[in-house]
Amino acid sequence: MLKHLHPNSTPPERLVILGASGFVGKSVATMAAQEKINTLLLSSRDVDLTAAKAVDQLVDLLTPQDSVIFCAAIDKGSSSGSEIFMQNIAMARHVSAALQRIAVKHLIYISSDSVYGFETSLISEKTPPCPASLYGAMHRAREIILATETKVPLAVLRLTGIYGAGDTHNAYGPNRFWREVKEHSKIILFGEGEEMRDHLYVADVAWLILQTTQHGSTGLLNLAAGGSLSFRQVAEMIAAQTGAVIQTAPRRQPITHRHFDITARLMPSRPFSRKY
Amino acid sequence: MTHLGLNSAVAAAERGFQIVCYDPDATLIRQLNADQAPVQEPQLLELMAKNKSRLEFLSDVAALKSCDVIYVAPDVATDDQGNSDLSMLEKLLSVAFENTSHETTIIVLSQVPPGFCRAHGRPGRPLIYQVETLIFGQAIARALNPERYILGLADAAAPLPPAYEKFLQGHGNPPLFPMRYESAELAKIAINCCLVSAVSTANTLAEICEKIGADWHDIIPTLKADRRIGPYSYLAPGLGISGGNLERDLNTIIALADQHGTDAGVVRAWVGNSQYRKGWPLRMLGEYVFSKTKDPAIGILGLTYKENTHSVKNSPSVALIRQLTPYTIKAFDPAIPSQPDWHPNLTNSPTAADAIQDSDVLLILTAWPEFKDLNLTEIAELMRGKTVIDPYGLLNRMQMQQAGLQHITLGTEPNFSQAC
Numbered sequence: 215m216l217k218h219l220h221p222n223s224t225p226p227e228r229l230v231i232l233g234a235s236g237f238v239g240k241s242v243a244t245m246a247a248q249e250k251i252n253t254l255l256l257s258s259r260d261v262d263l264t265a266a267k268a269v270d271q272l273v274d275l276l277t278p279q280d281s282v283i284f285c286a287a288i289d290k291g292s293s294s295g296s297e298i299f300m301q302n303i304a305m306a307r308h309v310s311a312a313l314q315r316i317a318v319k320h321l322i323y324i325s326s327d328s329v330y331g332f333e334t335s336l337i338s339e340k341t342p343p344c345p346a347s348l349y350g351a352m353h354r355a356r357e358i359i360l361a362t363e364t365k366v367p368l369a370v371l372r373l374t375g376i377y378g379a380g381d382t383h384n385a386y387g388p389n390r391f392w393r394e395v396k397e398h399s400k401i402i403l404f405g406e407g408e409e410m411r412d413h414l415y416v417a418d419v420a421w422l423i424l425q426t427t428q429h430g431s432t433g434l435l436n437l438a439a440g441g442s443l444s445f446r447q448v449a450e451m452i453a454a455q456t457g458a459v460i461q462t463a464p465r466r467q468p469i470t471h472r473h474f475d476i477t478a479r480l481m482p483s484r485p486f487s488r489k490y
Numbered sequence: 491m492t493h494l495g496l497n498s499a500v501a502a503a504e505r506g507f508q509i510v511c512y513d514p515d516a517t518l519i520r521q522l523n524a525d526q527a528p529v530q531e532p533q534l535l536e537l538m539a540k541n542k543s544r545l546e547f548l549s550d551v552a553a554l555k556s557c558d559v560i561y562v563a564p565d566v567a568t569d570d571q572g573n574s575d576l577s578m579l580e581k582l583l584s585v586a587f588e589n590t591s592h593e594t595t596i597i598v599l600s601q602v603p604p605g606f607c608r609a610h611g612r613p614g615r616p617l618i619y620q621v622e623t624l625i626f627g628q629a630i631a632r633a634l635n636p637e638r639y640i641l642g643l644a645d646a647a648a649p650l651p652p653a654y655e656k657f658l659q660g661h662g663n664p665p666l667f668p669m670r671y672e673s674a675e676l677a678k679i680a681i682n683c684c685l686v687s688a689v690s691t692a693n694t695l696a697e698i699c700e701k702i703g704a705d706w707h708d709i710i711p712t713l714k715a716d717r718r719i720g721p722y723s724y725l726a727p728g729l730g731i732s733g734g735n736l737e738r739d740l741n742t743i744i745a746l747a748d749q750h751g752t753d754a755g756v757v758r759a760w761v762g763n764s765q766y767r768k769g770w771p772l773r774m775l776g777e778y779v780f781s782k783t784k785d786p787a788i789g790i791l792g793l794t795y796k797e798n799t800h801s802v803k804n805s806p807s808v809a810l811i812r813q814l815t816p817y818t819i820k821a822f823d824p825a826i827p828s829q830p831d832w833h834p835n836l837t838n839s840p841t842a843a844d845a846i847q848d849s850d851v852l853l854i855l856t857a858w859p860e861f862k863d864l865n866l867t868e869i870a871e872l873m874r875g876k877t878v879i880d881p882y883g884l885l886n887r888m889q890m891q892q893a894g895l896q897h898i899t900l901g902t903e904p905n906f907s908q909a910c
Contacts, residue, residue, distance in 0.1 A: 336766075340762065440776070475773075476776070477769035480769075480772050480773065480776040480780070
């Protein structure tokens, strides 16, 4: 659960986004611009966080008044191996080293629900992390690195699967379904698409991240819609709009379900429970 | 002279025994002598008045000298994690030992962790642990007619002191279960674990009912008709365990299991289920109100953790109020007023109708019997919105629908979802 430093919305003096060209970072940057928040957008073209020199570069770029959103990661999906894992850990180590030299005002780390296993289908902030993939282990390790090595007030936001225009990934779910429709006029489900998942719209993710910055929030929050749909339900929604055909392919993995208990998001304050 | 001590004393007086009621708090004693009780229980004030000649309330410890049996019965306070503060019990136990003769039987009636009595006994002094099964709202009735007495003794084979045995038999001659201290101390916790197990099962299955179109209330009678479960089992869906006593026992079992390396996974699951279930009203507000109505005015009926009590310990109602900081709330409870430190915009309503007036959503969070008699047409007219969150199903669902109100209750699907 998050605790809020500012009960009322207080824009950060400057918002620094590490990973500003990614799916989430770009969406946050767009919304921050709409809200006229002063931003510094950094992508791998500006600072290669995997390189050791990133520490000095960040120290030069950051100020103690900054609020930093760390959403940079190398994501190769399920094919991510130990090499990608080590690069991602290196990025966190370099960010951590920089923040030990220049303590910014606030750090928001964008993590993932992949830190949770599938032993329990209803996830809350009290669910113990138990990553089943290197990708999940990477996010959990980064959370711990940032929480233990820096003294910066930290919010960890664990994102469920997100969808929306501009997604660079091709993970099984709404974005891939749209791509399949666009390219082949069909959607391929594994098995019957029974798996239940929570899907969050990227603009809602950006809004929630900005709320976290504007309230100086610290702690842990899962970002999820709170209502799960099966992949078949999602596919049928898309098919109904496009006329695409739904086909099935043999299942590769056992059926798993994931739901979120979003009570913690409803608790803390008005901004996290309201959408108009 | 707290909840446990006072109700036990009044019940014993009703059974014909002469009772000395000692408490070091002189203010409390003055209050009791003025016929005012610090706690609310059905029949308590009536029986206090009826048995006034048998009840002596005082702060003079010398009066204990005349007693054959001394009950030490302070309520043991717990913190938010269910950890007990035994300091008052230890203090009063010392008072009892030091101000009575060696023949006096001293009974610990307060809830204690296993090992307490063995550790606090004194050589040559009779000390017995008597398991209490006080239920808030039924304290007098249960003290008058106990189902059984579970007795913890230093030596389970030793006979009971005659004066104490006579006292117990004077309560309707219930069955006695003498055993070692440790067994009796754990027996009390075992009873509560079985209760929580039933409550947790009911809550888990009731939530599934809410999702799949089943009605948990249809299922309850079938379970109660099963001899292995029984007619008195705790199967009503609720908002998690409250009141402090059950939480304390679960905490004790987890601590013992951790200390001794035994598996307490199921007990941790009960605790988790209880915490999750407490969030039910907030989740319903999120789903049916916050997402649809800007700045909803919230009416709340019921503040105590259950009906027929003044206690708000771990009350779901108070917990919810504390989580609704941005909103305006009016609240009414028949037993207690709301407290200003619970919420910055909380109005204490003098009547249920006042709390309902102009609310966008009404929550009935304590199952006080009088709420069952609320006129649904009047509720519909008083409210600005249409959503009624009634976890315990006090109001009639069909009549709610006829009055145009959305009824959200535990254990079954909402009656419709377009309101508010």
